[in-house]
C-alpha cells in the first residue's frame with residue numbers, strides 16, 4: 180500500500196482556485212456547459228502556433244495516443260461502464276421524441292454526468308449517480324431503437340447497474356473494517372477478496388529490494404480456473420490489447436519527431452513497456468522521462484495514479500500532452516535552484532531537514548490535451564514519477580499547468596463569489612491584484628519544494644501514518660507553501676513585487692478551509708477527501724491557536740458569516756508552528772499525534788455553517804466541480820499523406836466531443 184499512504188505524487192486539485200483576475204483573453208469563451216454540480220469549460224493553448232513543425236507533429240501523434248486510452252479508464256472504473264455508455268448513447272442518438280420532455284432532459288443530464296465521471300460514479304465522491312427518469316421510460320426508449328435485436332440478458336445487468344442503488348454502490352470504498360475490494364465497484368480486481376490480494380502480494384514482494392517495481396500497477400488481480408490468485412497484465416496481447424496497440428502505433432509515429440535522443444529513448448521505452456507489461460521497463464522509462472528536462476514538448480501516458488484502487492496499487496490510465504511555457508517557467512526555475520536555501524530556512528527541527536535537497540525539476544506547462552483520468556476533471560499541478568526510490572535517486576519532475584489555472588481564473592471572473600464571500604472592498608482588491616500569481620506560486624511551492632522537503636529519521640516506516648498519510652502529506656506541502664509565500668525571499672528573488680501580496684492567498688486559503696470548501700460536501704456528511712481534510716486541518720487549527728490574539732475572526736453580519744483576518748504576520752507564525760509539528764509527526768512516524776490532529780480538525784462539519792454556505796452558494800450558481808473539453812487538432816497533409824501543418828480548433832462542444840470520442844476511439 181505504499182503509494183496510497185505515502186502519497187509521493189500529488190494532484191493539487193482544482194478546489195484551490197475560486198476567484199480572481201488573471202491575464203485572461205477577453206474574447207475567448209471559456210464557458211461550455213453547466214449541469215448538476217459540474218461546469219464544463221474550455222482552455223486555450225497559447226503559443227501552439229509558435230511550435231516548430233516537428234514539435235506540432237509530435238504533439239499531434241502524442242494527443243492521438245492520449246485519446247486512444249479513454250475506454251481503458253472507463254473499464255477500469257467499473258466493468259459495466261462501457262456497455263452502459265453504449266446503451267445510453269444509443270438512446271441519446273436515436274431518440275425521436277420531444278427533446279424538451281422532462282424525462283429526456285433528466286436522461287440527458289444523467290448522461291452528461293456519466294461522461295464527466297468516466298462512468299456511473301461521481302469522480303470525486305465515488306458515489307453512484309441517481310437517475311431522475313424511470314427504468315420503464317428507459318426500456319421504452321431502448322425498444323424504440325431500430326436495428327439488430329439487443330441482448331436482453333446483457334441489458335438486464337445494465338438496468339440493474341443504473342437503477343439499483345445498492346449494486347456497485349461506491350467506486351472506491353475506503354471505510355475501515357470492510358473488505359475494500361469486495362465493496363468497491365472498480366474493476367482492478369475481479370472475484371477476489373482483500374485478504375486474498377494482500378496474501379498474494381505479501382508472498383510476492385521482496386521487502387529487502389531497494390529498487391522495487393510498483394507491484395500491481397498495470398494488472399487486474401483475479402482467480403484462474405484452478406482457484407489460484409493471478410495477475411492479468413494490461414499490455415499488447417493482454418488486457419486492453421486493442422486500445423494499447425493503438426496507443427503504441429501513435430507513440431511510434433511520435434517517436435519519429437522526438438526533439439532529441441533522450442526523448443526518443445523515453446518514447447521507445449514506453450512502447451517496450453506497453454508491449455511487454457514488464458514493470459522493470461516501466462521504471463527504466465520513468466527514469467529516462469524524469470531525466471528529460473531539455474525537451475519543450477512533454478507528456479504523461481500510462482497507468483500512473485492509484486487513487487482509483489482502494490489498495491492504492493493499480494494505476495488508472497491517463498495522459499496529458501503539454502509543452503513548456505518558457506516565460507512562466509523562469510518562476511519555478513528560480514524556486515528549484517534555491518531549493519537548498521528554502522530547506523535550510525524552514526521552521527522545522529534541523530534533524531528533520533534534508534542535508535542535501537535533490538534537484539526537483541520544476542516547470543510551468545501549457546496543456547495541449549487532457550485524457551483518461553485527467554479528463555474532463557484535471558489536476559493543476561503534477562509531480563512524477565511516483566516510485567519513491569526513483570524520486571530519491573533520480574529526482575522528479577514537477578509541473579504547474581498554467582493554461583488550466585488561467586481558464587479557471589477567467590471563468591470565475593464576475594461570478595459574484597468575491598462579493599458574496601470576501602469581507603471588505605480592500606481585501607477584494609487585494610485578491611483581484613494578487614490572487615492569480617500567489618495561487619500559482621502556492622502550487623509551485625507545494626509541488627516543487629513542499630513534497631520534496633524534509634526527511635524521515637532512520638528506521639521510521641514511510642507508511643507509519645497509514646490511512647492519515649495522504650492528508651498529513653498534503654498538509655505538510657501546503658504549509659510549506661503558505662509559510663514561504665510570506666517570506667521576503669520571494670521579493671528578493673523577484674517572484675513578487677509587493678510585500679502584502681501573500682495576504683491574497685492567505686485570505687482565500689482560510690476562507691476556503693473554514694467555509695467555502697463545504698460547498699462540496701453533502702448535508703450530513705463528513706469531510707473525506709485528503710486535500711479537503713488538509714485545508715480544514717490547517718485553517719481550523721490556525722483559527723483556534725490564534726484565538727487568544729484574535730488573529731482570525733469569523734463574525735455574523737446580517738445573518739452571514741464573514742471571515743476577517745486581523746493579523747497576517749501572526750498567521751504566518753502559526754503556519755510555521757504547525758509545519759514544524761507536522762514535519763515532526765512525519766519524520767518520527769508519530770501515528771497517534773497525526774490521527775489526533777486529523778480527527779480533531781479535519782473531518783467534522785458544523786451543520787449550521789454548512790447549511791449557510793450551501794444556501795449562499797445556491798444564490799450564486801457556481802459549480803463545485805469543473806472540467807474541460809479539449810481543443811481539436813487537425814493534421815493538414817500533402818498528397819503523399821505527410822503532415823505539413825497541424826491546426827487547432829476550439830469550437831467543439833461537450834456533447835459533440837463525448838459522442839465523437841466514443842465513435843472514433
Ligand code: ZN
Pocket residue numbers: 188189190191625630652653656
Ligand atoms: Zn500535494
